[in-house]
Amino acid sequence: MPRVNTGQIISGAAHLAVIGWVFLGGVFRSDPPQVEVVEAVAVSSEEYAAIMARQSAPEAVADVDTPEPPAAGEAAPALSSGADAAPETRPPEARDTPPPDSVPEVPARPAPAPSEVTDSAPALSVPAEDTAALVPERSLRPQPRPAPRVAPEPVAPPEPDVRVDDVTRPEVAPDEGAEVAEEPQEATAPEEAATEIVTEAEETGAPAPAASVRPRARPARPEAAGTETAAAPEQPPVPDTDRDAVSDALAAALNDDGTPAPRRAAGPPLSAGEKDALRVAVQQCWNVGSLSSEALATTVVVAVEMAETGRPDIASIRLLRHTGGTASAAQQAFEAARRAIIRCGADGYDLPQEKYARWRDIEMTFNPENMRIK
């Protein structure tokens, strides 16, 4: 007798349970859809036409209930804002308005005086700005709104260049020749700088100043010599124990020979598109039409230093080397290349400022192989 596997028993029981749930649980039974019952009413053709005529009344929108021009002394009239209200389905609240077929009249609304403002607000609010479609086409220019500020006494609008204040003061101008007292202001001065580096060893043994007890300042940093510097923020006091360490670190970082400080971060390299843009800009001015055949067979490498504005430093343009021609031909080719760099860089090349260190020094190879007379 074969042995019955426990797994087979579990599988069979599971199958039986699923089959029983399908048949007894009502999986295949669906509730019948509920039928909606609507009452139908027989309508004659005349009644149907009358209903349709009432529903299609586009003129009603244009027939805006417009109030009569208010009498003098009354509160400011208000336009109806019932733009969305169909005349027949939603009659306006103002029932004492003229018939809707009356021609809209232009309300000659006087400018409301601020003094006539009372605590009793008008029944209808001022129409919002989005009701402009309801205003008749022959409307006058919109009247200026009354001053938003309410005061016991009316105040004439001030001159446009008068500063608004609580009280009115006439303009007072100083007489010619009158002494003008200078306003006190903080004394400012550029940061101290020297024209050369003076080390302690080079300092002469001058006597101590008689009128001051302040110690002499240290010589300025090399890169600040002779240049304007922005006001540096005040540094927090450094403990004496740390000052020596910082000085040592600065001394180690600075070059002893007084060379300029290292340039700022180079930034990411120029993209291929940026290089191509520069190349295209230069070659637009590289005119080889006036070059000799020999100069057209000469490739020159030209170095140029660029200013941060993108303009080439004309004095820095120099011929580094040449191939394929005599020195005379190389000179002609170099001059044509120099003209190209200067002419198209007169307004500054379009180069990314943040990558200035990448394009400060440029070497351009002018290869006229494709431009030769063959």
Added chain:
Amino acid sequence: MMRFFLSLLAACALWAMPAAAQQDSGPLRLEITEGVIEPMPFAVPDLVADTPRAQDFARRLARVIAADLSGTGLFREIPAQAHIGRITSFDSPVQFADWRAINAQALVTGAVRLDGAGRLVVRFRIHDVFAGQELGRGQQLVGEPDGWRRIAHKVADQVYSRITGEGGYFDSRVVFVEESGPKDRRAKRLAIMDYDGANLRYLTDASTIVLAPRFSPTGDRVLYTSYETGFPRIYLLDVADVGRRVLPTTDGTMSFAPRFSPDGRTVVYSLTQGGNTDLYTMDIASGRSTRLTSAPSIETAPSFSPDGSRIVFESDRSGSPQLYIMEARGGDAQRISFGQGRYGTPVWSPRGDLVAFTKQSKGRFHIGVMRTDGSEERLLTASFLDEGPTWAPNGRVIMFTRETRGERGEARLYTVDISGRNLRQVATGGGASDPSWGPLQE
């Protein structure tokens, strides 16, 4: 194991660091391979002068200088009406900003005066406007007032040479055949003029037909062919006194198509004898001739190479006129033209690198150039009839004859750059053919 791997990685990083740092710190490098070919804008304000007579020369000198440069097609003059700056003193610094504003890339300034001997003294400078500096050093020319045009041409030659790097060609002359009258009874005479058509002067009268004048290397003599005796014979003419003599040839022969050797002492020419045409050379001093070719075909239109070692000529030995090169003393010839059509009138370039020729193909005539090995053939012109090229002294420009079609067809002289651009008609006043461009004048 991990420590070993990390150590190896660190070593590689240290090894690669200097190279990367160097790449970052080096200059930005670009290669420009495409440029533009367009005339260079330049300005030539009137030269500074202190007397009314000198002012007249100053104005005319400036106009000729500007015309010379503009005529090359390599320069474009900015007219005086567009000038912002004024040159009032030859020695004062140039306000380059004024000239940059009108995009003048080159500026020529100068001054003119008449010295105590009545000679014209012209000083001039060339400026690179955008570089803001002078090109080379200022120069001074002195000459007779009648030769003011030559002075202007020499100034233009200097400007051209300084900017392009090539020698100029403005102070040169052209000898040609002046033609007049209807086609069937056309009168021809030799004439000489400046390269731009000025100072026209006749060397012969119209009593006989003259053909193919050729300048000597020094420009003081002219070889030409005349039918004075009924047969074509070669004459040697002195330009200064218009004296002439016939070169000795055997009676009953026809000699034509002469051309000087580079040293000016030998003439190479064609001689027809017994129905056969071959090439010969003749020593001008002794009159002794040497035969170079001996073939049943027609050999003609010889031209020396600049060094005088070889001769390019035209021959129909292959069945149609083609171009050949041989040694100056004769011998085997090497064909260099292999294109479709008929080639003729080859002329060796003064630079020695190109040969100009006339080509007839598909019913049209062309002026073309090719290298001396026959490669890189380029046709520069095309018309009903273009023929007879001659080189400018600098080898950059070619002058040739263009004849129009029909009963009233007329021959005129034209110039074209060897790039095929800047085709211009030379002002000769009337019909002209067979030009020969002389050297720069001393």
